[in-house]
Amino acid sequence: MTSGYIGVSVERDDLAFLDGTACYVADVDREGQLYARVVRSPVAHARILDIDVAEALAQPGVVAVITAADIPETRIPIRLPMAETPYTHLFLQPPLAREVVRYVGEPVAVVVASDPYLAEDAAELVDVDFDELDVVSDILSATTQGTPLVHAEAGTNIVATVPLGYGDVEAAFARADVVIRDRLRMHRHTAVPMETRGLLAEMDHGTGVLTLWGAAKVKHFTRSALSSMLGIERHRIRLVENHVGGGFGVRGEPYPEDFLVAFLALRLGRPIKWIEDRAEHFVATNHAREQEHDLEIAATADGRLLAFRDRAWCDQGAYVRSQGILPALLPALHLPGPYRWEAFSVETRGVLTNRTPVGTYRGPGMTEATFVRERMLDKLAAELRLDPAELRRRNLIRPGELPFSFEPAPITYESGDFPAGFEHLLDEVGYDDLCKQRQVRRASGEHVGIGFAAYTEIGAIGPFEEARIVPRSDGRFVVHVGVASLGQGVETVLGQIAAEKLGVPMDAVSIDHHDTEKLADGFGAFASRSTTLAGNAVALAAEDLRAKAAARLDVPAGEIRFVQGQVREPSGRTIPLAEVGEGRGRFDKPHPTFSFGAALSLVSIDRETGLVKVLRHAVLHDVGRAVNPELLRRQLAGAASQGIGAALLEELLYDEYGQPQSTIMADYRMPTVEELPDIEVIVEERPNTANPLGVKGGGESGMVGTPAAIANAVADALGVEGARVWRLPLTPDRVREMLRHH
Amino acid sequence: MPHVDQHLSGDWLEADESVRIRLVANDQELPVEAPPRCTLADALRDNGLKGTRLGCEQGSCGACTVLLDGRPVRSCLMLAVQAEGGRLETVEGLAAGGELHALQRAFHDHGALQCGFCTSGFLMLAAGLLREEPDAGRERIREVLSANLCRCTGGGPILQAVLAAQRELRGGRG
Ligand code: FES
Numbered sequence: 014m015t016s017g018y019i020g021v022s023v024e025r026d027d028l029a030f031l032d033g034t035a036c037y038v039a040d041v042d043r044e045g046q047l048y049a050r051v052v053r054s055p056v057a058h059a060r061i062l063d064i065d066v067a068e069a070l071a072q073p074g075v076v077a078v079i080t081a082a083d084i085p086e087t088r089i090p091i092r093l094p095m096a097e098t099p100y101t102h103l104f105l106q107p108p109l110a111r112e113v114v115r116y117v118g119e120p121v122a123v124v125v126a127s128d129p130y131l132a133e134d135a136a137e138l139v140d141v142d143f144d145e146l147d148v149v150s151d152i153l154s155a156t157t158q159g160t161p162l163v164h165a166e167a168g169t170n171i172v173a174t175v176p177l178g179y180g181d182v183e184a185a186f187a188r189a190d191v192v193i194r195d196r197l198r199m200h201r202h203t204a205v206p207m208e209t210r211g212l213l214a215e216m217d218h219g220t221g222v223l224t225l226w227g228a229a230k231v232k233h234f235t236r237s238a239l240s241s242m243l244g245i246e247r248h249r250i251r252l253v254e255n256h257v258g259g260g261f262g263v264r265g266e267p268y269p270e271d272f273l274v275a276f277l278a279l280r281l282g283r284p285i286k287w288i289e290d291r292a293e294h295f296v297a298t299n300h301a302r303e304q305e306h307d308l309e310i311a312a313t314a315d316g317r318l319l320a321f322r323d324r325a326w327c328d329q330g331a332y333v334r335s336q337g338i339l340p341a342l343l344p345a346l347h348l349p350g351p352y353r354w355e356a357f358s359v360e361t362r363g364v365l366t367n368r369t370p371v372g373t374y375r376g377p378g379m380t381e382a383t384f385v386r387e388r389m390l391d392k393l394a395a396e397l398r399l400d401p402a403e404l405r406r407r408n409l410i411r412p413g414e415l416p417f418s419f420e421p422a423p424i425t426y427e428s429g430d431f432p433a434g435f436e437h438l439l440d441e442v443g444y445d446d447l448c449k450q451r452q453v454r455r456a457s458g459e460h461v462g463i464g465f466a467a468y469t470e471i472g473a474i475g476p477f478e479e480a481r482i483v484p485r486s487d488g489r490f491v492v493h494v495g496v497a498s499l500g501q502g503v504e505t506v507l508g509q510i511a512a513e514k515l516g517v518p519m520d521a522v523s524i525d526h527h528d529t530e531k532l533a534d535g536f537g538a539f540a541s542r543s544t545t546l547a548g549n550a551v552a553l554a555a556e557d558l559r560a561k562a563a564a565r566l567d568v569p570a571g572e573i574r575f576v577q578g579q580v581r582e583p584s585g586r587t588i589p590l591a592e593v594g595e596g597r598g599r600f601d602k603p604h605p606t607f608s609f610g611a612a613l614s615l616v617s618i619d620r621e622t623g624l625v626k627v628l629r630h631a632v633l634h635d636v637g638r639a640v641n642p643e644l645l646r647r648q649l650a651g652a653a654s655q656g657i658g659a660a661l662l663e664e665l666l667y668d669e670y671g672q673p674q675s676t677i678m679a680d681y682r683m684p685t686v687e688e689l690p691d692i693e694v695i696v697e698e699r700p701n702t703a704n705p706l707g708v709k710g711g712g713e714s715g716m717v718g719t720p721a722a723i724a725n726a727v728a729d730a731l732g733v734e735g736a737r738v739w740r741l742p743l744t745p746d747r748v749r750e751m752l753r754h755h
Numbered sequence: 756m757p758h759v760d761q762h763l764s765g766d767w768l769e770a771d772e773s774v775r776i777r778l779v780a781n782d783q784e785l786p787v788e789a790p791p792r793c794t795l796a797d798a799l800r801d802n803g804l805k806g807t808r809l810g811c812e813q814g815s816c817g818a819c820t821v822l823l824d825g826r827p828v829r830s831c832l833m834l835a836v837q838a839e840g841g842r843l844e845t846v847e848g849l850a851a852g853g854e855l856h857a858l859q860r861a862f863h864d865h866g867a868l869q870c871g872f873c874t875s876g877f878l879m880l881a882a883g884l885l886r887e888e889p890d891a892g893r894e895r896i897r898e899v900l901s902a903n904l905c906r907c908t909g910g911g912p913i914l915q916a917v918l919a920a921q922r923e924l925r926g927g928r929g
Pocket residue numbers: 808809810811812813814815816817818819820829830831832
């Protein structure tokens with residue numbers, strides 16, 4: 014029995030955001046709280062000779078100053094087994110630098126004071142004596158002979174090498190009519206959510222429980238990490254999620270500050286509040302994406318892709334953080350994309366530099382790999398004098414070939430219809446018409462170009478999620494899940510699934526994802542997994558509850574109804590719902606799902622200034638099944654907006670001394686409504702056969718093809734000079750440079 | 756405790772010495788005690804008006820936008836003492852008598868928010884604009900909205916929402 018909520022664009026309850034009552038972590042206060050301010054390294058690489066905290070400690074309002082000497086020897090662990098290697102422990106980050114600082118922004122000390130302004134004043138007075146060391150300021154110099162070592166004890170700047178292979182590459186290259194090779198670089202940029210990070214920790218001396226507000230994304234893992242780092246039992250740590258001002262992959266991983274704030278609350282016995290400021294955010298919160306690829310593609314004269322070889326250097330920054338080697342692993346998994354290669358060999362390398370550590374940002378690895386591959390495919394199309402759409406058409410894996418596996422590489426496509434998806438995008442935007450328009454506008458002297466990208470996206474990564482549905486005596490149901498809300502509207506989506514599966518109105522269901530106390534385990538909100546993993550777990554918990562209720566009345570599960578706190582069967586017999594207990598569900602997902610998407614962009618370039626304007630931008634994604642189409646469309650459009658920023662504006666630059674050049678928003682330009690077109694979103698629904706709800710996830714996909722499509726469109730607009738588009742962002746300076754040769 | 760005026764020509768204050776500052780927010784007296792260097796945003800937030808958000812404290816994001824005498828200001832860049840004697844409006848005062856403002860309804864209807872962190876600032880920016888320039892054209896509205904940042908939506912849906920609210924407000928005027 015269903016009440017028809019799945020697939021409906023149920024409106025989200027967003028009143029608290031509209032009237033200002035939403036409560037983000039900065040809005041939480043506890044009696045007697047103190048304020049922490051982190052003292053950060055101003056240099057990229059140095060030995061710490063001495064830290065003098067005396068003057069800071071003597072300032073009014075200052076309660077404590079701690080350095081590495083005051084905390085246990087501990088490091089932030091890696092969250093996913095697949096992202097660990099036997100060597101990664103050599104590069105993990107301590108909460109406060111010990112002996113050596115390795116990037117500008119690395120925490121060196123913490124000042125605690127009665128007022129945030131005073132804490133900030135005193136932090137300026139912590140006097141650190143540095144002996145500066147040579148710096149690795151770029152990924153390519155990280156592996157050259159005689160380069161300085163970021164972690165001297167490890168003896169290398171290479172964190173990991175990820176080799177992936179499929180088929181006989183040498184044989185395929187030997188048969189090629191055309192081989193093209195180039196270097197392509199994706200630049201350093203990151204999520205920059207509007208709310209910075211923040212934490213508030215308080216020890217309840219009565220219960221012995223430490224509460225941490227401001228958690229997000231992977232609360233249960235952060236709790237385990239803190240438990241082992243602080244040496245207190247897991248059940249004595251409670252993480253609470255407040256309203257969250259955007260996550261996009263960077264918020265909610267365990268960071269040095271999570272440990273420090275919790276540690277100080279225990280040490281000082283008073284609540285400790287820390288709100289990151291924006292300048293800190295730019296050096297402290299994970300960066301993302303920077304990598305350079307050396308890619309070689311072999312094809313036949315009639316445009317059949319044969320094989321590719323890729324070698325890549327992927328920046329990890331100065332430490333391996335909680336996401337381990339994902340910065341090198343995820344691009345490798347996404348390089349083949351949706352095409353029928355006969356063979357490939359990939360070797361990505363995670364390398365260290367003296368810069369802010371790198372984590373995952375919306376569409377991680379896939380966005381970089383898609384840019385690299387799709388840019389090269391356009392070069393190949395130019396070489397073969399083939400319409401770039403036609404080149405892709407000839408090589409997309411056909412539905413009859415699914416499931417398709419690149420074994421031994423761990424890449425399997427289960428379901429979908431890639432060619433149909435691609436044509437759908439071209440039809441929807443009117444590709445042929447667009448080509449004609451381009452002709453006309455070019456004839457009148459304009460620089461306009463069309464570009465697209467097709468890709469596969471990993472999603473719905475396991476291992477599992479659990480859900481509990483607890484009926485209350487007033488007839489309502491509380492659903493406990495372990496994923497997080499980061500502004501995506503996941504509450505609404507999970508509420509729809511629960512209501513439909515329970516057969517009750519939506520307002521009888523509330524979703525609780527805020528608290529680690531309510532659910533023993535959970536893996537969190539990443540890799541577009543919430544709807545698939547938690548959604549299916551909720552569906553199973555609802556079925557479990559129905560089955561239990563039906564068993565009590567001795568009827569089939571399909572026949573009962575939940576009405577006003579009662580379980581009722583068709584002949585009218587009832588029992589109180591409270592007697593049934595609770596429904597439990599667990600959804601296991603050993604293999605990730607890959608889904609298909611594509612993007613298309615139409616741009617124009619101003620000849621004088623080099624300014625790129627995006628005239629149209631469309632993204633398509635096969636989400637399997639859209640539980641709430643409208644919320645999903647908004648996610649996709651938002652992700653595409655960020656992708657446009659990445660392609661044209663945003664860059665985290667460093668100088669040769671490892672000094673960051675973008676530490677204020679004025680230097681890190683993000684797109685506003687002035688720079689963005691209305692994003693066209695096309696949602697395809699080709700149900701996933703691998704889970705009961707049929708969903709595939711897609712909150713990141715608007716991002717994945719966007720930088721590639723924009724880069725290809727700009728290259729197209731530049732004509733022959735377009736071949737020189739090899740890196741992003743395509744700022745006016747860079748574009749003007751290329752135009753000059755026109 | 757002295758009022759801030761008493762120090763204008765007098766002694767230096769210590770960094771953490773508080774003074775009395777008289778603010779008026781949403782037509783109500785908001786007596787504040789804070790050091791003179793306290794920003795307007797912090798003064799509002801420390802005195803119960805937490806709907807004003809801080810996204811950068813660098814004047815770039817606009818999350819902290821409030822109206823001072825009807826004009827949008829970045830409350831992170833202004834000291835509380837500078838707002839003395841002026842009329843402040845914050846997101847908490849937008850809904851009148853329990854009824855949501857046309858802008859609030861339009862933001863809901865057009866998906867103009869996801870995480871909501873930028874919302875207070877955008878609402879106040881747009882409220883100031885539509886009151887000051889009720890007939891502003893689409894391009895003018897777009898230009899004004901580009902003063903603030905929304906990382907989740909990119910801002911397109913916010914523009915749609917403001918245009919819709921403007922239509923409604925003009926319709927209401929007859
Ligand atoms: S917080 Fe004031 S402009 Fe960003």
